[in-house]
Amino acid sequence: MQLVRSPAFAGLMPETECVETGDGERKYTSKVFPYRDPETLDTVEIGEGIITVGEREQIICTLKSRTFMHAGKRRPKPEGTALLTGLVFCAVPGCGRRMHRVGGSYQCMARRAGNQCIGASALAEAVDQYVSEQFLTKLPALEPGDPLLIAMADRWARRADPQTLVRRDVLTAEIQDEEARLADLEEARYVRGEFSGAAAVERYNRLSERLRGRIEGLRADLNRVPMPSADLTPMLDGLSLREAWADATNEDRRGRLSLALDRVEVSKGVRGQRLIPEQRVRIHWAAPV
Incomplete structure (x- = not known):
């Protein structure tokens, strides 16, 4: 990965966020802000910087996606081929653990x-058929602006263009921080x-003007970062959706399901009673963040 010098946030002295733990100790998070002079709110610069705060967040995001998170632990088994692998859970009160396909169940x-x-x-086949039919029936019936469509579009965009979403998230977080200040x-x-x-009022006016200017500038930066578009049209046409579903592998189907639920x-x-999915299977559909 090549690092490019950027004039923005150049040479900023970092300030790492920390939180208090339950035992009264302080724990540092991975969130880093540029340090600001408490009197002027100007960023404090030391030397010459290499990357921006936003670029740092993108690098961290990329590294996490490439890092094996189970180093030193037992390597997890590959995901199964069952349709609802990773999506189906036990609803017994107090449990909530994952369920896996064992044999036919x-x-x-x-x-x-x-x-x-x-x-x-x-019975896995019965659960799969029920969830599939609910998915294939629900999507074509959605109206424009439905919360489920909004949630699906956001998830699709995050998969299709994660770097743009990271940049938007970083800018949004900075705006919220400045608004809190x-x-x-x-x-x-x-x-x-x-x-x-x-003298104090003059200082207040100076500080508030700088903060408002900073917020305005960040909002302008955010507006210049286009929100990735998601074309869900093929999934909203009943015939096209069912044809694509019939031709897809369980992995592909699971990917589509994870957008919507x-x-x-x-x-x-x-024991001994036939499974009635409407009574025992509950689907939690996706909701906007």
Whole structure:
């Protein structure tokens, strides 16, 4: 990866966010801000910088996507070929663990591991057919502006162009930080009365003007970063959707399902009774963030 010098945030002295843990200690997060002079709110520069704060976030995001997160641990098994692998969960109260296909059934892994769960189990083919039909029926019936469509478009965009979404997220976070600074400054003057006298009011005006200018500039930067577009039209046409579904692999189908739903929960049944999906299977559809 090549790092390019950028005039923005050049040489900024970093300030790392920290949070308090339950035992009273401080723990540093991975979020880093440029350090600002408490009097002028100007960024403090030391030497010559190499990358911007936004570029740093993009690099971290890229590295995370390439890093094996299970180093030193038992390597996880590859995802199964079952349709709902990673999406189906046990609905027994107090459990909520993943279910995996074992033979012809989805079974609660907590139960199989000997944990304290009575263990939900359901015929995989019946659950797959029910969830598939609900998906294939629900999408073509959605109206423009439906919350599910908004959530699906956002997930699609994040998959198609993650770097652009990272840039937008970084700018949005910076805007929120600056707005919080401005709100605190206004509270200091109008609520806590910390700015009294002509000199103090002049200082308040100077600081608030800089913050408002900073917020305006960040919003302009955000507007210049286009929101990735997602064409969901093929998924909203009933005939096209069913044709694509019939030709797709379970991996492809699972990818489409994960755009539209968060999880599928299966409750405990009664031994010997036929599975009635409407009674035991609950689909949690995606919602806008």
